[in-house]
Amino acid sequence: MTKPSDTPVTLRTRRWYDGSSRDNYIHRSWMKRGLPDDAFSGKPMIGICNSASDLAPCNQHLDELAEFVKRGVWEAGGIPLEFPVTSLGETQIQPTAMLLRNLMAMDVEESVRCNPLDGVVLLSGCDKTTPAMLMGAASVDLPTIMLTGGPMLTGRHKGKPLGSATDMWRMSEAVRAGEMSVDEFMATESSMTRSAGHCNPMGTASTMASMAEALGMTLPQSATIPAPDTRRKRLAHLTGRRIVEMVREDLRPSAILTRKSFENAICVLSAVGGSTNAVLHLLAIAGRVDVKLTLDDIDKIGSHLPLLVDIMPAGTRLMDDFFEAGGIPSLMAELESVLNGDAMTVTGKPLRESWRDQATSDATMIHPMNKPLVAEAGVAVLRGNLCPKGAVVKPSAASPDLLVHTGPALVFDSIEDYKARVDDPNLDVTAETVMVLRGCGPSGYPGMPEVGNMPLPEKLLRAGTRDMVRISDARMSGTAFGTTVLHVAPESAVGGPLALVRTGDIITLNVPERKLSLNVSDEELQQRKSEWETPPPVATRGWSRLYIDHVMQADTGCDLDFLVGSSGSEVTRESH
Ligand code: FES
DSSP states (O other): OOOOOGOOOOOOTHHHHHHSSHHHHHHHHTTTOOOOOOSSSSEEEEEEOOOOTTTTTTTTTTHHHHHHHHHHHHHHTTTEEEEEEEOOOOOTTTHHHHHHHHHHHHHHHHHHHHHOOOOOEEOSTTHHHHHHHHHHHHOOOOEEEEEEEBBBBOOTTTEEOTTTHHHHHHHHHHHHHTOOHHHHHHHHHHHHOSSSSSSSSSSHHHHHHHHHHHTTTTOOOTTTTOOOOOOOHHHHHHHHHHHHHHHHTTTTTTHHHSSSHHHHHHHHHHHTOOOTHHHHHHHHHHHHTOOOOOHHHHHHHHSSSOOOOOOOTSSBBBBBHHTTTHHHHHHHHTTTSOOTTTTTTTTSSSSSSHHHOOSOOOOOBBOOOOOBSSSSSSSEBSSSSTTOOOOOOOOOGGGGSSSSSEEEEEEESHEEEEEHTTOOOOOOOOOOOEEEEOOOOOTTTSSSSOOOOOOHHHHHTTTTTHHHHEEESOOOOOTTSSSSSSSOSSOOTTTGGGGOOOOOOOOEEEETTTEEEOOOOOHHHHHHHOOOOOOOSOOHHHHHHHHHHOOOOGGGGBBBBSSSSSSOOOOOOOOO
């Protein structure tokens, strides 16, 4: 093990602790609550940035993992210092956790920058906590490693596995279709969440954990080891050990989060059938490290790649099966020909080292490239007069027969309007109708909620319809499915063409040609635009006001305009 005195870099924290000034005295004295004198003379100070919270149930167990991280930090000669940050529980926060992603990223960024730290361990889990932490830490660029909390174990009802959220969506549709009783639906509620951990399909949490691993920001296997598995505690210990080494090597996110690593993440996103939310988060993280990544890159790099992992919602199985089959390293072994194996990782070694000798043990779970589950599975980016700045659709979660479709629009002005009318027996709707929902974009809602997978009208469900084309400026849960066009940009609240659609207008979706068109003349659209009035702001004070004044559109990842880029770790002025 490297001794503290061998530390080859000048530690950032020496600015706080070296010397005999009054300020040095203050910084040391108030920290001497058990720490010996030599803690302040050359040992790396490691922040453990912990998003554990009882209100973010998927992250509740991170306190226990933090203890194992600390063991590793002590063992390697560092000083572990745990601190809390804003946390976001996807299922609890109203109006939507996405409204607070950038707030959490700011909290992480400022907490890391303003405190005496040489390196950081990020403990995340639920959907938004992983991208928020990566965004914030990337803007500071101190040596950083992430450990995600891991997925839940598979719950079962009457012997049948339950995919968290994915089966909830399915069962709630079955109730509305008259195929399942409400009592039976309720009986599954307690079985859905079997253990600690985040959702166990390839929803947004599993997707972003996979993205963090593919980006090289975690140790191998971080994404898939189930939360209660003892091997996750072992990984936590190794993570603590490794961050101390990273400080000594001065290995920072800017050396890891490169264009090559984002390309790798996009390839993995396709192969796991990952959440469309990852598009927003990857664009936002790239913006923090000045990597030029565009919406079109997502399509160009990933859309022709196959779905290889048989996991819900695109497939049939869950994260613990994926882990047993070898997890992300085994998947990357299959993807070797399209990955940048020389991309740097937190291990200090290139990414290809993580998949060496990691061929899958279960080719029915991780399919070979020549026998994919779906041939072209990545997120497709659409263009057209309805979405001049783009929109996304996930073909692997859609119905193949709806990927080319023309039908009349049925417009809902808000999610409340949709809920009030969708089950009206007199609603003029058929399986050919294109349901359009607006007012759900980043600034219009605010926060772009996951309502884009509008449940189908009850009368169509009862008649046997199981999918329809749906279009919105909203997002969709990564656990959900359907032929849903999402993230339409610009959103309706800022006057995007979505604001101008009228019920009965004809809309054409052509995913193979990447087109989304409103079949209305330019002259008519101009006339409608001249009559359109900007809606009043949905917030007048506080975070929501700051957010709507500065949030960028979905095509660039919904970061705040003044948070793009990096401020670095320098803090030159004293507090006393
Ligand atoms: Fe937290 Fe699904 S609600 S991961």
